[in-house]
Amino acid sequence: MTNQDIQFTPDADPESISSDVAAFGGVLMSTQVPVRADGSLELGDIEAQSTCTLQALKNALEGAGSSMDRVLHLTIYLTDMADRAAFNEVYKRFFKKPWPVRAAVGVAALAVEGMRVEVTAMAAGPSKD
Template identity: 40%
Template sequence: MKDSVQTPHAPAAIGPYSQAVTFGNLVITSGQIPLTPAGDLVEGGIEAQTEQVMINLRAVLEAAGTDLARVVKTTVFLADMNEFAAMNAVYERHFPSPYPARSTVQVARLPRDVRVEIEVIAERH
């Protein structure tokens, strides 16, 4: 059975989607961008934006009954692949080893013209 996950500790969905859904023991998040829970865009470079994305992902996963240590797959969308190393340095601080599988792609444009968006798949406790 599929259930929606919602938390006030991450930005609210701005369309017909859930912050995450649970399906069996899986949690699949929607892409998180660097907005505060109040909906304000985090200014600054890729490091500040990636940090906020990770904070949002942590909040959504906790609301679903899991955490970053149980993430098995991530997809990272970057506005500029030249910012990969800086994004990766922040990303690495948030995940314990063994790291999740990951795909990283450069895209033409992201919502609100942010630098990064990340979605994850995790196992629930």
């Protein structure tokens, strides 16, 4: 069975088992971790990791023809909920009012030791304007 109404944009990392963006019915889904432009992980403080994560999200959405101002929902996974305030400061540099619907979830661990943040976003696809 094929799903011709669903489109996946592969992650740039050939070893990845996840797509950067999945699109369906004009809605895009993307999950991002704190990865630098060169593909290496940022495992520094929460501000550095949050910046890399949201920049990776921005790059993935723009590559799919969307943008951060078209994000509808964001789920933020944090290994320490005390990092939420610092994440929010970075978040405000990437998003403006009206704010996307969002949820912050505390988790015991993420895929790589030292990774403190991961985000999953749902965004509207390219504008028809």
